[in-house]
Amino acid sequence: MPKPRLEIMLVGRGDEETVRLIESLTTSVEIPDVAVSVIESVAEARDRAESSAPDVLLLERSANYKGRGLDQLSVIAAETPIVMLSEEAEKGGDPAAGKIEAISIETDTGRKRLAQILSLALARRRLRLASDEARDEIASRGREATAYLACIRALLSLEDFTQIARIIFDSAKAVTGAEAGYVALLSAGETRNEVLFLDSGGLGCTVDPALPMPIRGLRAEAYKKRGPVYDNDFARSLWMEFMPPGHARLENVLFAPLVVDGKAEGLIGIANKPGGFSENDARIAGTFAELAALALKNRRDRRNAEAAWRDWENIFEAIGQSVVILSPDQTVLRANRSTAALLKKPVEDLVGKKCYELFHGTQAAPPDCPFRELRDKSFSDTVSREIHTLCGPHAVSVTPIMDPKGRPEKIIHIATSIVAIKEVIEELKESRNRYAHLIETMSSGVVVYEAAEGGEDFRVTDMNRAAEKITHVRREDVVGKKVTEIYPNVKSFGLFPILKEVYTSRKKGFLPQTNYRDERIDFWAVNHVYPLPDSRIVVVFDDITEKVLAERQKSELEAQLLQQQKLESIGILAGGVAHEINNPILGIMNYARIIEDELPPDHPHIEITKEIVAESRRIADIVQNLLKFARQDEGSQEKCSLSDIVSSTLKLIRTLLKNDQITIEADLPPELPTITCRSQRIQQVLLNLLTNARDALNVKYKGYHPDKKMSLSVLTFVKDDAPWVRITVEDRGCGIPAEIRERIFDPFFTTKPKEVGTGLGLSISHGIVREHRGNLSMECEPGESTSFHVDLPVD
Numbered sequence: 001m002p003k004p005r006l007e008i009m010l011v012g013r014g015d016e017e018t019v020r021l022i023e024s025l026t027t028s029v030e031i032p033d034v035a036v037s038v039i040e041s042v043a044e045a046r047d048r049a050e051s052s053a054p055d056v057l058l059l060e061r062s063a064n065y066k067g068r069g070l071d072q073l074s075v076i077a078a079e080t081p082i083v084m085l086s087e088e089a090e091k092g093g094d095p096a097a098g099k100i101e102a103i104s105i106e107t108d109t110g111r112k113r114l115a116q117i118l119s120l121a122l123a124r125r126r127l128r129l130a131s132d133e134a135r136d137e138i139a140s141r142g143r144e145a146t147a148y149l150a151c152i153r154a155l156l157s158l159e160d161f162t163q164i165a166r167i168i169f170d171s172a173k174a175v176t177g178a179e180a181g182y183v184a185l186l187s188a189g190e191t192r193n194e195v196l197f198l199d200s201g202g203l204g205c206t207v208d209p210a211l212p213m214p215i216r217g218l219r220a221e222a223y224k225k226r227g228p229v230y231d232n233d234f235a236r237s238l239w240m241e242f243m244p245p246g247h248a249r250l251e252n253v254l255f256a257p258l259v260v261d262g263k264a265e266g267l268i269g270i271a272n273k274p275g276g277f278s279e280n281d282a283r284i285a286g287t288f289a290e291l292a293a294l295a296l297k298n299r300r301d302r303r304n305a306e307a308a309w310r311d312w313e314n315i316f317e318a319i320g321q322s323v324v325i326l327s328p329d330q331t332v333l334r335a336n337r338s339t340a341a342l343l344k345k346p347v348e349d350l351v352g353k354k355c356y357e358l359f360h361g362t363q364a365a366p367p368d369c370p371f372r373e374l375r376d377k378s379f380s381d382t383v384s385r386e387i388h389t390l391c392g393p394h395a396v397s398v399t400p401i402m403d404p405k406g407r408p409e410k411i412i413h414i415a416t417s418i419v420a421i422k423e424v425i426e427e428l429k430e431s432r433n434r435y436a437h438l439i440e441t442m443s444s445g446v447v448v449y450e451a452a453e454g455g456e457d458f459r460v461t462d463m464n465r466a467a468e469k470i471t472h473v474r475r476e477d478v479v480g481k482k483v484t485e486i487y488p489n490v491k492s493f494g495l496f497p498i499l500k501e502v503y504t505s506r507k508k509g510f511l512p513q514t515n516y517r518d519e520r521i522d523f524w525a526v527n528h529v530y531p532l533p534d535s536r537i538v539v540v541f542d543d544i545t546e547k548v549l550a551e552r553q554k555s556e557l558e559a560q561l562l563q564q565q566k567l568e569s570i571g572i573l574a575g576g577v578a579h580e581i582n583n584p585i586l587g588i589m590n591y592a593r594i595i596e597d598e599l600p601p602d603h604p605h606i607e608i609t610k611e612i613v614a615e616s617r618r619i620a621d622i623v624q625n626l627l628k629f630a631r632q633d634e635g636s637q638e639k640c641s642l643s644d645i646v647s648s649t650l651k652l653i654r655t656l657l658k659n660d661q662i663t664i665e666a667d668l669p670p671e672l673p674t675i676t677c678r679s680q681r682i683q684q685v686l687l688n689l690l691t692n693a694r695d696a697l698n699v700k701y702k703g704y705h706p707d708k709k710m711s712l713s714v715l716t717f718v719k720d721d722a723p724w725v726r727i728t729v730e731d732r733g734c735g736i737p738a739e740i741r742e743r744i745f746d747p748f749f750t751t752k753p754k755e756v757g758t759g760l761g762l763s764i765s766h767g768i769v770r771e772h773r774g775n776l777s778m779e780c781e782p783g784e785s786t787s788f789h790v791d792l793p794v795d
Contacts, residue, residue, distance in 0.1 A: 005033040005034070005035060005125075006026065006031050006033065006034045006035070006055050006056070006118065006121060006122050006125060007035050007037070007054040007055045007056075007534070008022065008034060008035065008036045008037070008054060008055065008056045008057075008058065008118075009037055009039055009045055009048065009049070009054040009056070009057045009058065010022070010036055010037070010038045010039070010058045010060065011039045011040075011041070011042055011045045011057065011058065011059045011060060012038070012039075012040070012059065012060025012085075013038075013040065013060065014038030014040075014060075015060065018060065018085065018105070019036060019038070021105055021111070022036055022058070022114075023036070025111065025114055025115045025118060026118060028115060031118060031119075031122050035535070037054075037535075042059070045057065048533055049080070051533055052533040052534055053079065053080045054080060055080065055121040055122070055124070055125055056080065056081055056083070056117060056118060056121045057080050057081070057082045057083070058082075058083050058084075058085055059082065059083065059084040059085065059100070060085050079124075081101070081117050081120070081121060082100045082101070083100070083101050083102075083103050083114065083117060084100055084101070084102045084103070085103060085104075085105050086102045086103070086104060101113075101117075141320070141321070141416060142395055142416050143174075143175055144175050144284065145319065145321045145397075145414050145416060146382070146384075146397060146414070147171035147172075147174060147175045147288075148171075148287070148291075148315075148319060149323075149382075149397065149399055149412055149414055150167060150171050150399075151164075151167060151168050151171055151288065151291045152291075152312075152315075152316070152412065153399055153401055153412065154167040154168070154295075155291065155294065155295060155298075155312060156401050156410070157401050157402065159299075161295050161296060161298075161299040162196055162197070164292070164295040165183045165196055165197075165292050165295065165296075166183070166196075166197060168183075168268070168288050168291050168292045168295070169181065169182075169183050169197075169199075169268060169270075169288075169292075171288060172256075172268060172270060172284065172285050172288040172289075173199070173270055175284055175288075176254070176270060176273060176277065176281045176284055176285060177273050177274065177275075177281075178201075178254070178270035178271060178272060178273045178277075179201035179202075179271070179272040179273065179274075180199055180200050180201030180203065180248065180250075180270070180271045180272050181198075181199055181201075181268070181269045181270035181271055182195050182196075182197060182198040182199065182269050183195075183196045183197060183266065183267070183268055183269075183292065184196060184213060184266055184267050184269070185258075185265060185266035185296070186215075186223075186264070186265050186266055190215075191214065191215060192213055192214050192215055193213035193214075193215065193219065193266070193267060194213075195213065200248045201248070201271075201272055203248035203249065203272075218231055218234075218237075218253060218255060219255055219267060219269075221255075222255035222256070222257045222264070222267060223257055223264045223267075225257075226257055226259050226262075226263075226264050227256075227257065227286060228254060228255065228256040228257075228282035228283075228285050228286045228289070229254070229255055229282075230252065230253060230254035230255070230277040230281070230282055231252060231253055232251075232252040232276035232277060233252070234250050234251060234252050234253045234271075235249060235250060235251050235252075250271045250272060251271075251272050252271060252272065252273060252276050252277055253269060253270070253271040254269070254270050254271070254273075254277045254281060254282060254285055255267050255268070255269050256268045256269075256282070256285040256286050256288065256289035257289060258289050258292050258293040258296055259289070259290075259293055260293050260296055260297045260300075261297070265293065265296060266292075266293075266296065267289075268285060268288060268289050268292060270285060274474075274476055275476060287315075290311075290315065291315065294311050294312060294315075297311075316334075316336050317336050317337050319336060319338065320338055321338060321414050321415065321416045322335075322336070322338045322339040322342050322394075322413075322414065322415040322416075322417075323335070323336045323338065323339065323412065323413070323414050324336075324339055324350075324355060324412075324413040324414075324415075325410050325411070325412055325413070326355055326371075326398075326410065326411040326412075326413055327410065327411070328379075328408045328409075328410075328411065329354075330354050330355050330356065330365065330371055330411075331352060331353070331354060331355075332350050332351050332352065332353050332354070332355055332358065333351065333410065334351070335347050335350040335351065339415075342391055342415070342417070343358055343359075343391070345358075355371070355413060356369065359389040359390060359391070359394075359415070360389060360390060361390050366387070368385060368387050369387065370383040370384065370385040370387070370396055370397065370398045371383075371398055371411070371413075373385070374398050374400065374411070379400035379402070379408040379411075380400075381399075382397055382398065382399040383397065383398050383399075384396070384397040384398075385397075386418070389415070391417065392417060392418075393417075393418050394415045394416060394417055394418060395415070395416045395418055396413065396414070396415045396416075397413075397414050398411055398412070398413050398414075399411070399412045399414075439462070439464040440464050440465055442464060442466055442540075443466055443542075444466055444540050444541060444542050445463070445464065445466045445467035445469075445470045445471065445525075445539075445540070445541045445542070445543070446462075446463065446464045446466065446467055446538060446539070446540055447460060447462070447463045447467050447538070447539045447541075448460070448461045448462040448463070448532070448536055448537070448538050448539075449461065449483060449499065449536060449537045449538075449539065450535070450536045450537075451503055451535065451536075451537075452482055455500060455503050455504065456500075457482045457483065457484055458482065458483045458499050458503070458537065459480060459481065459482050459483070460478045460479055460480065460481055460482075460483065460486065461479065461480075461536065462475075462479065463475050463478065463479070467541075470523060470525070470541070470543040471487075471521060471523070472520060472521055473486065473521075483496070483499070484496075487516065487518065487521075488518055489516065489517065489518045490516075493514060493515075493516045494511055494514050495511055495514075495516075495527055495529075495539070498510075498511055498527070498529050499529060499537060499539075502529045502530070502531050502537055503531070503535075503537055506531040507531070508528065508529060508530045508531065509528075509529040510527070510528055510529070511526070511527035511529070512526060513525075513526055513544060513548070514526075514527070515548075522545075523543055523545045524543070524544045524545045524547075524548040525541045525542060525543055525544060525545075526541060526542050526544060527539055527540070527541040528540045528541070581619070585616050585619050585620050586616075586620070588612065588616045589612075589613055589616040589617065589620070592609045592612040592613045592616065593609075593613060595609050596609040596610065596613070636678075637676050637677050637678050637772070638676065638677075638678075639674045639675070639676055639795060640674060640675060640676075640677055640679040640682075641672070641674055642672040642673060642674065642675050642714070642725060642727075643668070643671075643672040644679075645677075645679050645682050645683055645686070646666075646668060646672070646686070646712070646714065646727070648683065649683050649686045649687055649690070650664070650666060650712070652687065653687065653690050653691075653694075656694070657690075657694060657710075660694060660697070660698055661703065661704040661705075661708060662694060662697055662698075662708050662709070662710060663708065663709045663710075664690075664709070664710050664711065664712065665709065665710070665711040665712075666711070666712050666713070667711060667712070667713035667714070668712075668713070668714050669714060669715070669716075672714060672725070673716065673723070673725060673794045673795070674794075674795055675725065675772075675792050675793070675794055675795060676772075676795055677772050677792070678772075681768045681771070681772070682768070682772070682790075682792075684764075684765070684768065685765040685768050685769060685776075685790060686712075686727065686729070686790070688762070688764075688765050689729040689765065689788045689790070690710070690712070690729055692762070692788075693710045693729055693730075693731035693733065693786070694710070694731075696731050696733025696734060696786060697709075697710065697731055697732070697733050699733065699734060700732075700733045700734045707732050708732070709731075709732055710729065710730060710731040710732070711728075711729075711730045712727070712728070712729055713727075713728045713730075714726070714727050714728075715728075716794065719791075722793060722794075723793075723794040724791055724792065724793055724794060725791070725792055725794050726789055726790070726791050727789070727790040727792075728787055728788070728789050728790075729787070729788050729790075730785060730786070730787040730788075731785060731786055732784065732785050733785070733786060734782075734783060735780045735781055735782040735783050735784055735785065735786050736778070736780045736782075736786055737782065738782065741778070741780065744762055744778065745762050745763055745766045745776075762776075769790055769791075769792070772792055772793075773792075773793055774790065774791050774792040774793065775789075775791045776788065776789070776790055776791075777789045777791070
């Protein structure tokens with residue numbers, strides 16, 4: 001049970017001498033942990049007490065309580081002792097009235113009385129903590145009893161062992177909190193397990209459950225011990241070497257053998273319990289294994305039915321709760337020893353009586369009897385209810401056992417006493433449910449922190465489901481841990497300083513849209529930080545990751561659209577300029593031919609006119625290629641000469657490369673095959689690869705250099721018995737770093753400045769090549785060279 005902490009509210013100026021006296025008194029009465037909060041006014045104390053009543057409320061004369069809510073304070077803190085620290089108490093008079101007690105702490109009598117009040121408050125605090133633990137224990141025992149009931153019902157009503165084993169297994173899994181497991185029986189040769197059924201708990205498992213399990217590892221230990229064994233670090237244990245490939249990951253395991261006549265005949269295996277298994281889990285699993293062993297024995301040897309019945313009776317008598325077997329008219333047929341002890345009567349005096357006579361002392365079932373509801377439901381399912389009996393309040397469940405014709409044959413009645421904690425549970429239920437419902441139903445994440453190391457760090461005390469979902473951590477994994485342990489980058493995130501400020505100032509704080517990222521988590525959030533009355537801090541935050549990413553994607557798409565519009569405009573402009581250049585170039589060629597015709601054959605200017613014609617024709621070819629490239633390509637694929645595509649591309653790029661003092665080497669076979677394609681699209685890919693190579697060389701070499709080279713080569717090869725062609729563009733630039741190679745074909749990914757590249761070139765090129773049933777790949781030697789290969793099928 002956690003150590004109780006006594007909360008004392010001092011209303012007034014909080015005189016240092018008074019505070020020291022209170023602390024001295026708490027030490028004298030051995031109160032290990034105490035918190036004294038000083039509130040200046042009764043009105044403020046009333047508001048604080050309304051939300052979280054202290055254990056003791058002390059009023060100084062300096063509080064000036066008159067006319068400021070003293071009566072309301074008495075009503076709000078109805079269960080809290082209120083003491084006025086007044087010198088008037090010794091004189092027999094004080095304006096405090098009603099439940100407020102006046103004490104003078106200037107006297108030994110007053111100090112002793114105050115110490116007594118503090119001791120009583122601590123006792124009440126301890127009682128509340130004990131009640132919480134008792135309630136949890138009752139709930140656990142109730143679940144355990146219900147599970148035993150289901151197994152007993154299966155034993156009484158079913159004959160098929162597999163069905164019974166499944167019910168027992170499901171009950172064991174539910175009670176212990178395990179998430180996976182199986183039931184297996186020993187093979188005839190006693191060398192392996194044969195699985196009856198397997199529940200992987202939703203985890204991926206590719207192992208065939210029909211395969212036998214060799215008796216080895218921790219399973220062998222269970223068989224040898226003939227009792228439950230478990231390992232809470234199974235995933236890192238030596239037992240893992242016995243696990244076959246593809247098996248679901250097991251963090252922890254518990255095996256309980258099915259022992260029949262002193263021999264282990266099978267196993268119940270359960271695994272993956274959050275937080276790990278305990279000795280209590282081993283006890284529970286062992287009990288369920290005993291029930292399964294009993295069912296196994298019944299199946300194997302019907303002649304031992306009488307012995308099996310005695311075993312069942314032993315289990316029936318060993319159950320700590322009151323268990324009664326009734327007829328459909330509520331007559332007691334059997335009762336266990338716990339029932340006899342509860343009613344303080346011999347078992348034989350119970351048989352034949354009506355259950356309501358024994359438990360209620362009435363001649364008919366009371367209105368809240370669960371048996372009434374069971375009858376109204378035609379005995380279709382278990383009915384549970386809390387009712388008051390002659391022995392105090394009890395949690396009662398009744399379950400029918402049906403005969404082969406579907407009629408109720410017997411009723412199992414289980415009663416669990418809740419006398420010790422009923423009142424405490426009722427008092428605390430409303431406030432606790434309200435708190436739990438509030439935080440669990442919120443769509444915003446909620447995390448509650450308490451100060452650690454004097455406010456230098458903060459420890460998680462609670463979090464809701466939304467917080468688990470947003471931060472990708474589980475509540476049970478982080479409660480009790482410091483925020484700096486859970487989120488290593490919390491200080492750079494910006495939340496940590498706000499936590500410290502709110503803790504110090506007790507005023508709310510706010511952290512606007514901010515990104516938190518570490519090796520596990522990456523999300524955007526808006527955080528509101530509030531102080532709680534008990535000095536804790538609550539952070540309420542909303543996940544805005546999708547909103548931020550959507551805005552970012554919108555910006556990227558707008559940039560892409562703008563870039564596309566620029567490219568289209570450039571294409572239209574290039575086409576227009578090309579048309580304007582074409583006409584004067586043709587005029588130059590014609591004038592050069594006229595001069596050539598008028599000159600004698602041996603004239604020295606004849607060669608000049610021929611050069612003019614040749615250069616003009618070269619300009620005309622470049623213009624024609626530019627027109628062809630700028631033309632909208634909306635048609636279908638057609639057979640094209642790969643030689644023409646490569647040649648026209650080189651003509652477009654050569655002048656640009658020459659101006660950058662880049663040498664390009666073309667290695668082209670004499671005869672290149674034809675390919676089915678959209679020629680402008682393939683030309684676009686080659687121009688992009690050549691331009692990227694140019695940029696890489698210009699980064700590595702600012703001016704002329706003998707190694708400032710690139711190459712374009714074409715070769716043919718066979719793939720899957722079909723001819724293919726590979727176009728390779730290689731440069732001797734800086735290469736591509738290994739850490740970004742996998743992203744080079746992603747849209748918008750680029751290492752170039754915004755004014756140089758958009759990150760769309762390789763992505764679009766990759767899409768064009770795939771559209772032509774080909775493949776675009778890359779090879780790289782960091783710091784040496786980069787090669788891009790365009791592989792296309794040949795007609």
